[in-house]
Amino acid sequence: MRWVHWEMCPLSPAVFTNSCKANPGTGRFSTFADPAIVDTPAQVKRKVQKKANSNPATGDNWLKMFIYSSLLFLLAAGLLLAIALRNDVSLTPPDMGSAIFFYLFSLYTITAGYTNKSFGYVSMDRVGQISNLLLFGPFYGAIINGLASFTFAWFRLFKGVPLRNTLNAVLVNSGMMSIMSLAGGYTYICLGGRVPAEALSMQLLVPLFATLLVMQVINEMLIAGMSIVRGTDFRGNFSVYATGIELLSGIIGLLVALMYTQQDLALFGLFMLVLVLGMLVQRQYALIRQNLEGLVEERTRELEVKSEELRKQAIRxxxxxxxxxxxxxxxxxxxxxxxxxxxxxxxxxxxxxxxxxxxxxxxxxxxxxxxxxxxxxxxxxxxxxxxxxxxxxxxxxxxxxxxxxxxxxxxxxxxxxxxxxxxxxxxxxxxxxxxxxxxxxxxxxxxxxxxxxxxxxxxxxxxxxxxxxxxxxxxxxx
Missing domain, CATH: 3.30.70.270 (Reverse transcriptase/Diguanylate cyclase domain)
Known part of the structure; x- marks a missing residue:
């Protein structure tokens, strides 16, 4: 999932007393008549500046986002409650120990991400999301995934993000994740997918890829809706790179579910250790690469500034x-x-x-x-x-x-x-x-x-x- 970052986010009139001009055709000079009153260039610039400064207040924009975020959160909560009442099931999973473990694992997959300047926050959180759906089903999987997103969004407070912006992130991310998980999970069930997933087969792969597709489409639609509410262009939201990461993460999530159901605890623990370390290494590699790219960009900017200074010296x-x-x-x-x-x-x-x-x-x-x-x-x-x-x-x-x-x-x-x-x-x-x-x-x-x-x-x-x-x-x- 791509995460949302909330960062609120003519001349003066003159009388020609000491002026002279040539009469056309003669070249002889005569005194000017008084000119008409015109706007000065400074007045024109002030009018343009006043118009440019008449932007809508950021407070109105935050309120719109709060309403949008709240609606998503309430929709997700309402769907979960309706499913629980209709099927007479508890909101807590039967196997609470496993649910807590995969909740923590899902939280780790989010925190192990990194911020990419082109694609936003990139993580392999789909690993935890898919494994939760394949092991616990759409209802409990949506609850676990939503709680992980709910928890992670509060970390913004430790980074100095204002409380009200953090609250928006909490509501929108947890709401989006729960809705995506419900839609993807029930797509998996409707296409014949089994819970828990126990064997790798076409009967499992087809519903899985349909689930990934549904989750990705809903993710893009909800982000586009958020862009519309914020008044920004949503056409640049889609990223082939980010979508590729989501698909790869979904396949890894399938492997996690199969290892959990098919292998003994020791082998599963070793697999998870390798996976967790791999995510950590991938994150560190991405951060190192970003630092190097940042240094290159800084040097490039310095060269551009010096080049601009030389250009100005040549023409100024x-x-x-x-x-x-x-x-x-x-x-x-x-x-x-x-x-x-x-x-x-x-x-x-x-x-x-x-x-x-x-x-x-x-x-x-x-x-x-x-x-x-x-x-x-x-x-x-x-x-x-x-x-x-x-x-x-x-x-x-x-x-x-x-x-x-x-x-x-x-x-x-x-x-x-x-x-x-x-x-x-x-x-x-x-x-x-x-x-x-x-x-x-x-x-x-x-x-x-x-x-x-x-x-x-x-x-x-x-x-x-x-x-x-x-x-x-x-x-x-x-």
Whole structure:
């Protein structure tokens, strides 16, 4: 049986006072009109984050699982009680000593399992379950199997699992096991299987394999139902590996039953000793293998992290964390090609920090570095995720706005200019004031990147020439 683990489990509105743009066709610059009010990228991100955080509470999920687990447990208990009343039989097996022995053996087959990251908890518990059904019949076999599952589930408390999650595991695992055992056991009886099993024959094997099939199908169905209640995908629950273990365990369970009924106590004891030690060795081997695989995965992750760091170093500016000039050029080449295929507009802007050399000369390079870092943070936090922000030179930044006309890009850049101008820079250096000039252009997909950058530089030069701390925009003509 596969066991269930419960582990609860656009920019700010701006008035364009210090902005200029080129009249299309003339290349001459004029003052912008006031823009319409639009949502900022930060506002859009907050809306997306708010939607992502609106997940249902885990408490509701636990309650659903508790109801499902309780129903399974009550169904199993009700079936056992109904059978006992109808057949006027006691709930305690006639041979209590043998029943206790096989209860302990069943408990061992569960505890001797191990957790596999791909298949969940893997054990040979089907050995004890099948031997109990073949020796005690479906009624008492279901009771013994259910009690073993009931007991094992409480061990979670010693592993720090919360009580309420442990309670769910107790109810669902014992309920599932009792229902599976009843269905499998009565399938065995209906197909002519004898209890206790005494001889290996086709009359025994056919009912046995039918029993294993019924138990496995019910197990998968109940786990699928549990996945549906929890809201998870149940299609990945089935495992060929786990099913193979269950079938092999069923055959071993048959051998246990036959050895118990056909051999003397000494030989049976020797067989059980070998079987118990074999399970223990198999568990230790699996754990050692998992540890080795874990070490390999850890080393692989470390290599992946280092590889990612090297990749970032190749495309990121080490001071600001923005993309560097090399990456920006490669990215823009691809974006221009995409825009050409899809006939989509795009705009490019060049941003330069005003009087940055004076900041370095007056306050030293450490202050200049902190100004660059602050500018980078302001640009990244006030642009869309689809936009590109890159450090293109010493104090020069490049911005790329996909699917954006010139007017929209100018609105973006004017808002950025105001954000920088209104920023409190005194925590970097008392008395310092920083502004930026921005040149914006919209090109056609037929133009080369160098021509677009030249047009953006021309607009930036015009912004500097007009007195700095302003945005100038022009279309890039052929």
């Amino acid at each position: 500016d080490h001071l600001t964390g923005l993309f560097n000039r090399r990456y920006a050029n490669d990215y823009l080449q691809k974006e221009i090609a995409r825009s050409k295929r899809q006939q989509r507009p795009f705009s490019i802007a060049m941003l330069d920090i005003d009087h940055f050399k004076q900041i370095n000369d007056q306050y030293l390079h450490d202050t200049g570095d902190r100004v660059l870092q602050r500018i980078a943070q302001l640009l990244e936090s006030n642009t869309r995720e689809s936009d590109l922000v890159a450090r293109y030179g010493g104090e020069e930044f490049l911005l790329y706005f996909p699917d954006t006309e010139l007017s929209g890009a100018c609105m973006h850049c004017e808002a950025l200019r105001k954000i920088v101008a209104q920023e409190d820079w005194t925590n970097i250096r008392p008395g310092i004031r920083t502004t930026v000039s921005i040149g914006v252009t919209q090109g056609t997909s037929a133009q080369e990147l160098a021509d677009l950058l030249r047009c953006a530089d021309t607009s930036l030069y015009e912004a500097k020439h007009e007195g700095r701390n302003r945005v100038c925009c022009q279309e890039c003509t052929d």
